[in-house]
Amino acid sequence: MSKRDLTFRKPIMNAAGSLGFAPDFRVLEEIGYRESFGAFVTNPISLRPRTAAAKPALIEFPGGFLLHTGLPNPGFESVIKKYSRRWADSSLPIIVHLMADRPEETKRMIQSLEDVENVLAVELGFAPLLSDDILLLAVEMSLGELPLIFSLPAEKVLSLGPRLMDAGASAISMSAPRGTLPLTPNSSSNNEGGEPTTGRLFGPALFPQSLEIVRSAAKLREALPIIGAGGVYSKENAGAMFAVGALAVQMDASLWLPVNKKNPVE
Secondary structure (H helix, E strand, O other): OOOOOEEEOOEEEEOOOOOOOOHHHHHHHHHOOOOOOEEOOOOOOOOOOOOOOOOOEEEHHHHHHEEHHHHHHHHHHHHHHHHHHHHHHHOOOEEEEEEEHHHHHHHHHHHHHHHHHHOOEEEEOOOOOOHHHHHHHHHHHHOOOEEEEEEHHHHHHHHHHHHHHHHOOOOEEEEEHHHHHHHHOOOEEOOOOOOEEEEEOOOOOHHHHHHHHHHHHHOOOOOEEEEEEOOOOHHHHHHHHHOOOOOEEEEEEEHHOHHHHHOOOO
16 A cells, blocks of 8 residues: 655644653643644554663753653553543644554554544654664555654664655654763762663754754655654744755654743744
């Protein structure tokens, strides 16, 4: 089955892991984004329940922070049971983010989502170091009624993105980059051993690299439909991404900052 086109009423949305499993319009109102979003992206969902990391951590660095959580979630069936009615009743279309490390399990989850109302698309995220062949197999096994967005690290967007699009993906999004930092006196962690921690990176310092990836993706012989992300902290950041060719823009840690009540992205 060929890929489905993906369009957004408004091209601003949250990134997976930033605002929970279903829209809470009281929260969106509080942070100033109720009228700005065109879709809502769920927290990452795995087939089976996942507990939090044994040693979660939040480590600040100049221009951002590293976050290690383990991506806890109650598992696919529990999420569907608890939130599918809220998805159906929401005025925002829902993009369900699935942890897609096993293509056969991903296929089962996507087939179940085809019967859930108001699901606009599925975004697929992958563990680090998975081979390109696994991601291409995920396209082959997951094509169906719902558009597929593949969330890729920056270093794979330009090389693997076109191959995924040729195989049937509808768009490429940008996952939070990963890094490793030692604990500092200001770190929040129960890592008593003090060994360096690996996790996802957030913060405005990421924006120049993110913008360059979006710009380069738009300049490919067949421009990638790319959802830009990483370091978007203002409407000027979002506007810059649209100016160089982004299909849409996802925001992450900036949604947690009260300052954005004064400067929402529109």
